[in-house]
Amino acid sequence: MIEVKGLTKCFQGHTALNQVTFKVPSGSIVGLLGPNGAGKTSLIRILNQIYLPDEGEVYIDGRNLKKEDAFLMGYLPEERGLYRKMKVKEQLLYLGRLKGLQQKEALQRIAFWLKRLKIEQWENTYVESLSKGMQQKIQFIATVLHQPRLIVLDEPFSGFDPINAEMIKKEILRLHQEGATIILSTHRMESVEELCQYVVLLHQSNKVLEGEVSHIKEQFKENQYLLESKTPIRWEGIPVKVLKEVDIVTGKQYTLSLEEVSTSELLLNVASQVEITRFEERIPSMQEIFMKATLFNEE
Numbered sequence: 462m463i464e465v466k467g468l469t470k471c472f473q474g475h476t477a478l479n480q481v482t483f484k485v486p487s488g489s490i491v492g493l494l495g496p497n498g499a500g501k502t503s504l505i506r507i508l509n510q511i512y513l514p515d516e517g518e519v520y521i522d523g524r525n526l527k528k529e530d531a532f533l534m535g536y537l538p539e540e541r542g543l544y545r546k547m548k549v550k551e552q553l554l555y556l557g558r559l560k561g562l563q564q565k566e567a568l569q570r571i572a573f574w575l576k577r578l579k580i581e582q583w584e585n586t587y588v589e590s591l592s593k594g595m596q597q598k599i600q601f602i603a604t605v606l607h608q609p610r611l612i613v614l615d616e617p618f619s620g621f622d623p624i625n626a627e628m629i630k631k632e633i634l635r636l637h638q639e640g641a642t643i644i645l646s647t648h649r650m651e652s653v654e655e656l657c658q659y660v661v662l663l664h665q666s667n668k669v670l671e672g673e674v675s676h677i678k679e680q681f682k683e684n685q686y687l688l689e690s691k692t693p694i695r696w697e698g699i700p701v702k703v704l705k706e707v708d709i710v711t712g713k714q715y716t717l718s719l720e721e722v723s724t725s726e727l728l729l730n731v732a733s734q735v736e737i738t739r740f741e742e743r744i745p746s747m748q749e750i751f752m753k754a755t756l757f758n759e760e
């Protein structure tokens with residue numbers, strides 16, 4: 462759906478984006494990741510036509526992005542911006558109308574969303590007297606009210622307690638199931654694990670990693686295994702490197718790197734000593750991949 466080619470953006474001699482190219486697969490949830498200052502917000506602002514790039518192009522459905530595409534998009538910025546002196550419903554109606562909704566339809570959708578996010582009793586309250594989390598919900602509604610096909614969410618969970626964060630997560634998944642393409646920019650890697658099928662990692666203004674989460678995990682695997690046993694294992698004579706050993710409720714957990722030994726040989730050997738309660742290949746977490754990919758590409 463969205464394709465970005467050779468995007469470059471400079472601010473007073475500082476290059477915030479350097480020839481960044483990637484694709485956002487239609488109908489996916491894409492994690493836009495990167496350390497502080499990597500260039501994510503600059504990129505998001507270009508996608509939302511707040512900034513013009515110095516070089517490069519953004520394509521939507523194979524053609525150049527144009528002004529009217531703003532109606533196809535919903536953007537939840539990191540720095541929230543509601544009119545504090547307006548009442549909730551009044552404000553959502555105003556923002557919905559700006560995005561092209563007719564009054565009647567806008568009111569129906571506002572009622573639907575306020576109920577859905579369990580804040581319908583606040584519809585006639587001034588925004589300034591709402592809690593931070595409630596204001597966040599209003600801003601989330603303002604982002605999705607016009608049923609955008611592309612939704613860009615910058616740190617959508619910040620300010621939410623765990624219950625409300627879960628509620629927003631479910632709504633993101635539901636919007637995805639209904640066909641929206643979602644770009645999620647976040648520093649919370651556990652959210653990336655839970656929600657994203659695809660990631661783009663920026664570091665120091667460059668794209669350093671892009672692809673399906675499953676492929677990236679495959680690529681970063683290191684032939685390591687997790688083995689749990691009810692009692693301690695004697696490793697003498699078994700060609701493995703024990704990288705980590707921890708006590709767990711039901712016994713011991715070992716992280717192993719296999720040398721000159723297959724998994725079945727290892728299991729045969731260990732099973733003759735102890736009862737094995739768990740054995741699996743260790744798949745790196747997004748947190749580990751993030752750290753590795755950024756450190757590897759450090760200038």
Ligand SMILES: Nc1ncnc2c1ncn2[C@@H]1O[C@H](COP(=O)(O)OP(=O)(O)OP(=O)(O)O)[C@@H](O)[C@H]1O
Nearest residue numbers: 472475476477495496497498499500501502503504
């Ligand atoms: N309007 C601006 N004027 C000057 N410099 C800017 C401007 N916007 C961004 N920059 C610079 O561009 C670089 C990238 O910033 P950007 O906000 O895009 O990073 P980010 O990845 O969103 O960071 P964070 O995770 O901290 O929000 C930074 O060095 C920042 O100081």
